[in-house]
Amino acid sequence: MSLTISKHCASITPSVTLSINSKSNEMREKGIDVISFGAGEPDFCTPEYICNAAIEAIRHGKTKYTASSGTVKLRKAIADKLLRDNGLSYGADEIIVSNGAKQSLYIALQAMLDPGDEVLIPSPCWVSYPEMVRMCSGVPVYIRTSEERGFIPSAEDIEKMITPKTKVFILTSPSNPNGVVYDYEHMKAIAELAVKHQFYILSDEIYEKLIYDGKKHISIASISEEVKKQTIVVNGMSKAYAMTGWRIGYAAGPKDVIKAMGSYQSHATSNANSIAQEAATEALSREDDDMKKMVDEFEARRDLAYNMINAIPDMRCVRPEGAFYIMCNISKFLGKSYNGKKLSTSVELCSALLENFHVAVVPGEAFEAPNYFRISYAISRSQIKTGLERIAAFVSALQ
Numbered sequence: 104m105s106l107t108i109s110k111h112c113a114s115i116t117p118s119v120t121l122s123i124n125s126k127s128n129e130m131r132e133k134g135i136d137v138i139s140f141g142a143g144e145p146d147f148c149t150p151e152y153i154c155n156a157a158i159e160a161i162r163h164g165k166t167k168y169t170a171s172s173g174t175v176k177l178r179k180a181i182a183d184k185l186l187r188d189n190g191l192s193y194g195a196d197e198i199i200v201s202n203g204a205k206q207s208l209y210i211a212l213q214a215m216l217d218p219g220d221e222v223l224i225p226s227p228c229w230v231s232y233p234e235m236v237r238m239c240s241g242v243p244v245y246i247r248t249s250e251e252r253g254f255i256p257s258a259e260d261i262e263k264m265i266t267p268k269t270k271v272f273i274l275t276s277p278s279n280p281n282g283v284v285y286d287y288e289h290m291k292a293i294a295e296l297a298v299k300h301q302f303y304i305l306s307d308e309i310y311e312k313l314i315y316d317g318k319k320h321i322s323i324a325s326i327s328e329e330v331k332k333q334t335i336v337v338n339g340m341s342k343a344y345a346m347t348g349w350r351i352g353y354a355a356g357p358k359d360v361i362k363a364m365g366s367y368q369s370h371a372t373s374n375a376n377s378i379a380q381e382a383a384t385e386a387l388s389r390e391d392d393d394m395k396k397m398v399d400e401f402e403a404r405r406d407l408a409y410n411m412i413n414a415i416p417d418m419r420c421v422r423p424e425g426a427f428y429i430m431c432n433i434s435k436f437l438g439k440s441y442n443g444k445k446l447s448t449s450v451e452l453c454s455a456l457l458e459n460f461h462v463a464v465v466p467g468e469a470f471e472a473p474n475y476f477r478i479s480y481a482i483s484r485s486q487i488k489t490g491l492e493r494i495a496a497f498v499s500a501l502q
C-alpha cells in the first residue's frame with residue numbers, strides 16, 4: 104500500500120470562512136488594521152454566571168467522563184427549555200448532547216443517510232451542510248432560492264426536487280448566510296411535504312434567539328405531532344449565550360434516531376466536555392438579561408449595516424430578520440477591474456478587497472451564491488461603519 108490520504112478525506116473542501124479568518128489574522132499580526140466581517144461568533148463575553156458555574160463544577164470535581172449522550176441534569180434542562188420556548192415535549196432518551204451543534208448535525212446525518220441518499224438544502228446555504236452530507240456518503244441536492252422571493256423556497260420549488268431517494272430536508276431558520284426567518288405558512292408547507300413524501304427534517308435552530316423586529320421563532324417540529332416524529336431539532340449554546348468555544352450543542356428527535364446518534368458518538372468522541380455541560384445546565388435554567396442586551400445590540404447593528412449597504416450605489420441586500428449575517432448582491436461589480444486586474448468572481452473580488460482595502464468578507468461561492476458576498480455584523484458599530492465605508496470606496500474605484 105502507498106502512504107496516501109483517503110479519497111473521501113482528500114475530497115473535502117476546507118471551510119472558506121475559517122481560511123478568510125486566518126488570512127485576516129495573519130495580516131493583523133503584520134500590524135495591518137483589518138476589519139473582519141468574517142466571524143460567525145458573537146463578540147460578547149460568555150455571561151459571568153455561566154463562567155461561575157463552570158468554576159464551581161471544577162471545584163466540585165465534575166471533571167470526569169459523563170454519560171456519552173450528556174448528563175441527565177443537562178438533558179432535563181434541555182427538555183424544559185424545548186417545552187418552555189418551543190412547545191415541544193421530549194424525554195431524556197430523545198435528547199443527545201454533543202460537542203457543538205455542528206457535531207449534532209453531523210451525527211444526525213450519519214444516523215439517517217445510506218450511500219446515495221439525497222438531502223434537500225435550500226441555497227444559499229451554510230458552508231458545512233453539503234460537505235457533511237458528502238462525508239456521510241449522501242448527495243446534496245440544492246433548492247435554488249431567489250433574492251426577489253426573500254431566499255425562501257416555495258412548496259412547488261421543493262416538490263420538484265423530491266425523488267424516491269430524498270431522505271432529509273435541512274431547514275435553517277434563522278438562516279446563515281442570509282438571516283432569513285421562515286414564516287409559519289412556509290414551515291407548514293415543508294412539514295406537509297415531509298409527511299406526504301416521508302423524509303426527515305433536520306431543523307437547525309442555532310440562531311433561534313437572534314431574531315428581530317419582534318418576530319418569534321417557530322420550531323417546525325411544533326407544527327404537528329406527525330411532523331415532530333420525523334424531525335430532528337438541533338440547537339446549542341454557541342450563539343445565544345456567546346459560548347462558541349465551550350462546544351455544547353444538542354439534538355432532540357425520534358428515539359431511534361437519537362439512539363443511533365448516541366451509538367455513533369460513543370465511539371467517535373464520547374461525551375461533550377463535563378465542565379461545559381455543567382455551565383450549559385446553569386445557562387438553560389435561568390432568565391438571562393445579558394442575552395436581551397446582546398440581541399438588542401445585534402438589531403441596532405443590523406439596521407446600521409442594512410442602511411449603509413443599500414446606500415452604496417449598485418449594491419443591495421435583503422433585510423435580514425435574524426442571525427447576524429447579510430448577503431450583499433455584488434453582481435453589478437463582477438467583471439470590473441481594480442488596478443487593471445479583472446475581478447470575474449466573488450472570490451477574486453473579495454481578495455482584492457482584503458488586500459487593498461483591508462476588509463475581510465466571505466465570498467458567495469462558499470454558500471452556493473456566486474453573485475454575493477456575506478458580511479457578519481458580529482463586530483462593533485464603529486467597525487461596521489468603517490468597514491462599510493471602505494467597501495463603498497473599493498467598489499467606487501472599480502472600473
Ligand SMILES: Cc1ncc(COP(=O)(O)O)c(C=O)c1O
Pocket residue numbers: 143202203204205206229275278279307309338339340341347351352
Ligand atoms: C447554521 C449553523 N449551524 C450550526 C453551527 C455550529 O454551531 P456550534 O458552534 O454549536 O457547533 C453554525 C456555526 O457557525 C451555523 O452557522
